[in-house]
Structures are given as structure tokens and as C-alpha cells.
Amino acid sequence: MQRVLLIIGGGIAAYKAPELVRQLRAQGLAVRCLLTAAAEQFVSPLSLASVSGDKVYENLFDLTEEAEMGHIQLSRDADIILVAPATADLMAKAAQGMANDLASTTLLATDKKIIMAPAMNVRMWQHEATQRNLAQLKKDGVSIIGPENGDMACGEFGPGRMSEPQDIAAETAALLAPNNTRAEAADLTGRKILVTAGPTHEPIDPVRYIANRSSGKQGYAIAAALAAAGAEVHLISGPTALDAPHDVQMTWVETARDMQAAVEAHLPVDAAVMTAAVADWRPAECKAQKIKKGQKIKDKERAPAPLDLVENPDILATLGAAKKNRPALLVGFAAETEDLETHALAKLQKKNCDWIVANNVALDSGIEGGVMGGDANAVTLISTKDAKAEIERFDIMSKHAVAALLATRMAAHFTPIEKTGNKGKAK
Numbered sequence: 001m002q003r004v005l006l007i008i009g010g011g012i013a014a015y016k017a018p019e020l021v022r023q024l025r026a027q028g029l030a031v032r033c034l035l036t037a038a039a040e041q042f043v044s045p046l047s048l049a050s051v052s053g054d055k056v057y058e059n060l061f062d063l064t065e066e067a068e069m070g071h072i073q074l075s076r077d078a079d080i081i082l083v084a085p086a087t088a089d090l091m092a093k094a095a096q097g098m099a100n101d102l103a104s105t106t107l108l109a110t111d112k113k114i115i116m117a118p119a120m121n122v123r124m125w126q127h128e129a130t131q132r133n134l135a136q137l138k139k140d141g142v143s144i145i146g147p148e149n150g151d152m153a154c155g156e157f158g159p160g161r162m163s164e165p166q167d168i169a170a171e172t173a174a175l176l177a178p179n180n181t182r183a184e185a186a187d188l189t190g191r192k193i194l195v196t197a198g199p200t201h202e203p204i205d206p207v208r209y210i211a212n213r214s215s216g217k218q219g220y221a222i223a224a225a226l227a228a229a230g231a232e233v234h235l236i237s238g239p240t241a242l243d244a245p246h247d248v249q250m251t252w253v254e255t256a257r258d259m260q261a262a263v264e265a266h267l268p269v270d271a272a273v274m275t276a277a278v279a280d281w282r283p284a285e286c287k288a289q290k291i292k293k294g295q296k297i298k299d300k301e302r303a304p305a306p307l308d309l310v311e312n313p314d315i316l317a318t319l320g321a322a323k324k325n326r327p328a329l330l331v332g333f334a335a336e337t338e339d340l341e342t343h344a345l346a347k348l349q350k351k352n353c354d355w356i357v358a359n360n361v362a363l364d365s366g367i368e369g370g371v372m373g374g375d376a377n378a379v380t381l382i383s384t385k386d387a388k389a390e391i392e393r394f395d396i397m398s399k400h401a402v403a404a405l406l407a408t409r410m411a412a413h414f415t416p417i418e419k420t421g422n423k424g425k426a427k
């Protein structure tokens, strides 16, 4: 499991630190907190110890702490250092290389990646000194998240509000993704890739439908990672609460049949990644009017009315069997609650895809918030080569990290277009 050292500065936004710890853990990351003396006025070490499940570090000059875990060791143990909230004071110290407390000493002693989420009064943020320090920190390789515009605790409006814990956690996880972050190392320039995501809704009547727990987060993260790697991405999404990812063309659909039609309309593509949790069945008929309780069916009062179901088309299997326009690389997902690899391998063969990403979607899968709806995933990648299954099992990681991993693998599968001019051909 990757580890974040969270340095909490002394600003009012420090009250969001426990929620930030929770969001980082939901991304599959381990968190250790370090509080500045001023931060202790805003958030209690005890609550941070409870949410992080680890000791909280506070003072450079605490001799016991130095003996047990010095500032060097603190940074050595972390994969990344996140400063949130990053106060004007902490930013100034880090920009100048000052080291007079545990937080600033750790920042100076580390060779790990540093991210800062600034939060301060709008005038402090806009002050030339802070802007100078910001420019220096960026030059030194520090990643900056935010600040956002908005109402601030001091009653003013403008830039200075700390970014939302969920966004900071997602960005941190993206920066920690294997094989370089956000698939920046992966090159899929010029490849056309189709991604399906989210659930489908199968209407029963004008107000009711059959659905499932899929949030669409994994598919959206994959679409974003592929686009970041230079691919031309078309995302066909069922109903979700998510914003469209950057640089991705979107088509919104409701039912499995709509999704299939949208997929067919966007062929040919070089690759397709089918993450959607397509409903396997739909009501045989969608009633024109709302079904009433106690409605008479065949002269009998029926409540609830029985639901006749018919099977939906299997979009992945149809693509896998297609004589025309079958993508050169077809990636399926297998949502399983038991016998993960056996079921996933059987699906790969039955639906004739090239790779399948299997995940355990049981509610007690050990992932906070569950796989369906949560921010983390633990996947197994099965790829066939010479009819022999290759199985790679990955530990819990954020959905962004899974996306970056897949983008990197897909880029490795294809020969970069600009180097060969060999458009559309897999290696």
C-alpha cells in the first residue's frame, strides 16, 4: 500500500483534515499525519490518530519522537508528501528552505514528491511575497492543487479556499499512479478508443427502472487516462452523477439497447474498453402509465405486479464476435463476487475479448465504500497470449491508478503512430 505523509498547516481549513484523511484512505492510500504547532489549535491530534489509524507527529523538539521516528525517517517512509492546508507561512518556509520545526524540517529533508493545497485569506494569497514563493515552489517541482474561488471563513470572497478533500485525494492518487502519473508516460496519440461506463437504467414505467450500484467512476477515470495519453476518446455513459472528463467526447444513454446503438455508431475504433455495468435484463414492456398498487391484471388484484423480464443484448460479446469493425484490442471488465479468476477467464473466452479486468465487487471486498461507488479498486488483469492466460494480480489502489496502469499497458500494446506511421495496427 502506498503511503502519504500529510502535513497539516495552521489555518482554518485544517478542520477539513480528518475528512481529507478519510478520502485518501478511500483511494487505497495509507496516511500518516504531521501537525504544525498552529494546526493543533484547529484540529485535534486524537481525531487524526483515529481516522488515520496511526500515530500523529507534532513537534521537532520532542526528544522521544526524535529518537523513535526522526524527520528523515518520516519522509523516508512516505511515497509522497501532501501539505494541506498549505498556509502562507509554510509555503514561505518551504520556498526559502527554512527548517525550524518538524514540518519545515521534513519538507527540506525529503527527496519525495511534494503536493501543496494552499488555503489562506485572499489578500495573503494575492500578495507579491506569496506569489513569489508560489513561483519558486513550482520551479522546485512542487505540485499545487487550488486554491479555489469562494466564500472564505474570514468573510471575504476570492481565491484562497482550500480545494475539496475529495479532489485533493484524487489528485494525490493520480500523482502516485504506477508507471508515471496520469498516464503521462503512455503514448496513445492518434488512437481512437471507445469506453463504456456506468450502469444502464431499464424502465418499468415512467417513474421506475431497474438499475445497479455502478457509479461509473472507474470507466470515467479510464477515459480520462486514455485522453491524457493522447488518445481520441469517446465515452458512452449510462446515467451517473459524474462530470464529463477533460478532452473526452461524451454520449449519454439510458438503456442497454441505447448503449449498444451508440457503440455501433462510433465504430471503427482501435480499441474498446467496456467498463459499463450493463443490465442483463429489462422489463418485457415499459408501461405508458405509472403502475398502480392493486391494479387489476386478468381480473385479479395483483400487488406487487409481476415483472416479466427479457434479456438485453450483450454489447461486449457482440463486438467480440463482429466480422466487421472488431476493435484490434477489446478489453472487457468482469464484476464478480466469488471465484474471480475462473469466472473472469470464462467471460474472456465466451465474449471473445483480448483482455479482461476482473474485480471483486462484493460489498465486503475490504475496500472502503465498496468497489461499486467507492474510489478504490483491486483488479486482476487477464490477457491471452498464444491461447495461454496471463494473469497479473494487483493490490488495492485508487481507480485513477488502475486507469493509468491500463493506459500504460494499452500504450505498450500499440506501436506509437508517429514513430511508425502504422495507424491502426497492434504490435
Ligand code: CTP
Residues within 6 Å of the ligand: 196, 256, 274, 275, 276, 277, 278, 279, 280, 312, 313, 314, 315, 316, 317, 331, 332, 333, 334, 335, 336, 347
Ligand atoms: N457487458 C456488455 N453487455 C451486457 C453485459 C455485460 O457489454 N449486456 C460487458 C460489461 O461491460 C463487461 C463484461 O461484459 O465488460 C462483463 O460484464 P459482467 O456484468 O461482469 O458480466 P455478465 O456478462 O453480465 O455476466 P454475469 O452477470 O453472469 O456475471
